[in-house]
Amino acid sequence: MNHLLDKARRYAVGPPTFLTLRRWALAAVVVNVGITVTGAAVRVSGSGLGCPTWPRCTPESFVPVAHADISPLNMAIEFGNRLLTFLVLAVGVACLVAALRLPARRPDLVRLAWLQPIGVAFQGLWGGLVVRSALNPVTVSVHFLVSIGMIAAAYALYARSAEDGSGRWNEDSRQRVHRHVRTLVLALVAAVFVLLVVGVVVTGTGPHSGDEMASRFGFDIETVARIHADVAYVVVGLTFALAFALHITDAPGPARRAAWTLLGVEAAQGVVGYVQYFLGVPAALVNLHVLGATLVWVCALRVVFATGPRGPGDASEAVTGELDAVRV
Numbered sequence: 001m002n003h004l005l006d007k008a009r010r011y012a013v014g015p016p017t018f019l020t021l022r023r024w025a026l027a028a029v030v031v032n033v034g035i036t037v038t039g040a041a042v043r044v045s046g047s048g049l050g051c052p053t054w055p056r057c058t059p060e061s062f063v064p065v066a067h068a069d070i071s072p073l074n075m076a077i078e079f080g081n082r083l084l085t086f087l088v089l090a091v092g093v094a095c096l097v098a099a100l101r102l103p104a105r106r107p108d109l110v111r112l113a114w115l116q117p118i119g120v121a122f123q124g125l126w127g128g129l130v131v132r133s134a135l136n137p138v139t140v141s142v143h144f145l146v147s148i149g150m151i152a153a154a155y156a157l158y159a160r161s162a163e164d165g166s167g168r169w170n171e172d173s174r175q176r177v178h179r180h181v182r183t184l185v186l187a188l189v190a191a192v193f194v195l196l197v198v199g200v201v202v203t204g205t206g207p208h209s210g211d212e213m214a215s216r217f218g219f220d221i222e223t224v225a226r227i228h229a230d231v232a233y234v235v236v237g238l239t240f241a242l243a244f245a246l247h248i249t250d251a252p253g254p255a256r257r258a259a260w261t262l263l264g265v266e267a268a269q270g271v272v273g274y275v276q277y278f279l280g281v282p283a284a285l286v287n288l289h290v291l292g293a294t295l296v297w298v299c300a301l302r303v304v305f306a307t308g309p310r311g312p313g314d315a316s317e318a319v320t321g322e323l324d325a326v327r328v
Contacts, residue, residue, distance in 0.1 A: 018161050021098040021109065025158035028095050028116055031088045032154055033294045036147040038081045040290035043203075044283035048135045048210025050078030054128035057082075085124055092116030095157060109161060115153040122146065135214035137204035144200055148193075151294065152301055159305035177255060177307045181245045185307050188238040192300040195235050198228045199293055208286055225277065232270060235296075239263045242303070251307070258306040262299040269296055 042048055050070060051057035057064050057079055064075035092113075099106065099113035123146055130139045177185075202224045205217040217224075243259040245251075269292035276285035 018102065021095065021102065021113075022158055022161040024091065024095045024098050025113075025154055025161055027091050028088075028154035029151060029158060029298065031084075031091050032147060032151045033291075033298065035081070035084045035088050036144065036151070036294050037287065037291045038084055039143070039147070040287050042078055042081050043140070043210040044208045044286045045074065045077055046208075046211055047074035047077040048140075048214060049131065050074035050076070051082065052131070054131040082127075085120060085127075089117060089120045092120050095154075099157075109157060112153055112157040112160065116150065116157075119146065119150040119153065123150075135210040137209065137215060137217050140210065141200040141204055145197070148196055148294075148297060151297060155298060155301040155305070159301075177246065177251045178249050181242070181249060181251070182307060184238065184242050184245060185303055188235070188242055189300050189304055191231065191235045191238055192296060195228070195231045196293060196297065198224070198231050202228045203286070206281055208281070208283060229273075232266075232273070236263070236266050236270070239266060246307075255303070255306045258299070258303045262296070262303055265292070265295050265299050268292065 042050070051064065052067075052070065053059050056062050057075065058067055064072070064079045066072070067075065093116075095116050096110070096113040099109045102109065123143065126139070126143055126146065130136070130143055133139045201217060201219065202221070205219045205221050205224050209216050239259065239262050243256065243263055246256045246259055269289070272285060272289050272292055276282065276289055279285065
């Protein structure tokens with residue numbers, strides 16, 4: 001790994017700035033969302049065992065070859081998703097190199113950047129376990145949730161790289177809200193994460209398990225779908241409450257826009273969810289729903305970093321008193 005980093009430093013283009021890191025971090029968010037969605041495409045297309053072995057695609061070859069028991073299309077879909085891992089790794093290494101080359105020492109950013117290549121390595125090994133367990137729903141679920149964690153780490157790197165070299169947030173990026181509103185933000189993000197977990201259980205219980213021979217969770221699909229919908233209602237309610245609270249406390253514009261954007265994405269995701277349910281969960285809509293889930297997660301993370309307080313070494317207090325002035 002050290003040799004790889006030294007080589008990347010030599011060939012890095014452009015000055016080592018926070019903007020460079022911020023761009024690479026945004027790229028990391030995009031590629032992690034992308035591989036999460038393509039991973040879902042592998043599952044809904046029944047291509048989960050398109051490459052039935054790991055690390056090889058077949059027992060004899062690292063690349064797809066004609067196989068009597070597997071469709072060439074399924075092999076191509078699964079192998080294509082494996083190849084995307086190298087793109088995610090390349091972007092992750094670029095994030096780390098950019099963090100290491102910053103003009104000011106920022107250990108917090110370096111630690112966040114390290115999570116990208118480490119996460120890719122873990123996902124690669126875990127993907128082998130997914131294949132060797134014949135797509136056990138527990139291993140598949142963890143695979144998705146780790147991707148959600150990597151998206152969160154990449155977005156944190158993106159947001160925190162807006163800081164200046166001293167480790168403090170620039171005044172333009174400093175957004176604070178009342179401490180009670182901040183508590184509401186954290187409750188909302190926790191609820192969104194629970195929604196993702198329940199969504200994974202719904203998928204692991206439903207018909208799209210990645211392969212017709214793969215096992216599934218033994219839950220009743222109607223029950224888990226209802227629970228998923230109930231949690232979604234909680235998330236939407238918390239988001240509306242947050243948007244309203246930010247409005248009446250005259251929170252900064254970026255914070256209010258982030259909350260309303262999240263609410264809009266949630267509404268679109270709800271429409272897709274209900275349509276796919278009443279149409280019998282067609283594969284294309286399931287994949288679109290997974291894309292929507294990642295966008296809801298990204299927008300929730302945006303709310304977190306748009307509402308502060310943030311930044312290492314920033315000891316100033318969050319704004320207090322706005323809600324105290326409101327009497328309902």
